[in-house]
Amino acid sequence: MVLLKSQMVPLGTPAHDFSLPGVDGKIYTINSFRDKKVLVVIFMCNHCPYVKAILKRLIDIQKDYAHKGVQLVGINPNDEINYPEDSFENMKKVAKEKDIPFPYLRDESQVVARNYNAVCTPDIYVYGPERKLLYRGRIDDNWQDESRVTRRDLREAIEAILEGRPVLKDQHPSMGCSIKWK
Numbered sequence: 001m002v003l004l005k006s007q008m009v010p011l012g013t014p015a016h017d018f019s020l021p022g023v024d025g026k027i028y029t030i031n032s033f034r035d036k037k038v039l040v041v042i043f044m045c046n047h048c049p050y051v052k053a054i055l056k057r058l059i060d061i062q063k064d065y066a067h068k069g070v071q072l073v074g075i076n077p078n079d080e081i082n083y084p085e086d087s088f089e090n091m092k093k094v095a096k097e098k099d100i101p102f103p104y105l106r107d108e109s110q111v112v113a114r115n116y117n118a119v120c121t122p123d124i125y126v127y128g129p130e131r132k133l134l135y136r137g138r139i140d141d142n143w144q145d146e147s148r149v150t151r152r153d154l155r156e157a158i159e160a161i162l163e164g165r166p167v168l169k170d171q172h173p174s175m176g177c178s179i180k181w182k
Contacts, residue, residue: 005173006123008136009116015039015131016115020075020105023092028073028103030131037069038161040154041125043118043179044104045078046094047085050176051121054139055098057146058122061155062102068162072102077113078121078180086180113179120176124154128161135161137171 017030033039042058044051062072078086088106095104107113116125126135135157140149153168160167 005120005175006136007117007119008171008173009125009133011133011136011167013133015041015125015127015133016112018075018105018107018112018115020107020112021088022103022105023088023095024103026103028105032103033071033073035069036071037129038065038071038158039127039131040070040072040158041116041127042072042074043077043113043116043121043123044074045076045083045086045121045177045180046090047078047083048121048177050143053143054122055100057139059098059101061158065158065162066101070158070162074100074102074104075107075112076104077107077110077118079110079182080108081182083180110179110182118179120174120178122174122176123179124174126154126157126161126167134167135171136174138174141172143175 015030019029022028080087091104128134139154141151142148157167
C-alpha cells in the first residue's frame, strides 16, 4: 500500500464530464446531476483501508444532505486485474452490502481519474451549482477514528456552498492508497 495525498487541483477548475456505468446498471454523466446544488465526486474503491474507514461517513453525508440538493458520486478507477477486489462485480456486492445510497461508478479506462488529477482513494472534489471546484481535500481531521474528529471539513464545505458563503480557505489534502494504475 502506497500512501499518497491528493493533489490540490486549483479551485475554480470546471468538473470534467464523464460517461460511466454504475453498479445499478445505469450510465451516468455530469448532466445526470444537473439539478443538484452540490456535486461531490469521490474517487474510491473497495479494498483501500482509508476508504473502508470513512465509507460510513460518506453514506451518512449523502443521507443527511440529499434533501438539500447534494449528490455524492463514487468512482472506482482501480486496475481490477491486479486488484480483483475492485472489480465491477465486487463493486456491486459492496454497494449492496453497505447500502451505498449514491451512484458507484466504474472508470475502467482510468481516463476520468486522470482528467480529474486523482491520485489516491479517497480523493474528494466538491463542485457548486456552476460545477466549478470549490473544495478538494479530506473528509475530516481523523480518518482512523470518527470519535476523535474535531473538524468535519467536507460537511463544512457543503454547508458553506448551500448557504452561499465562501468555502474553507484552509483546505487539507485527502490521503489514502494510491490509485492502482494499469
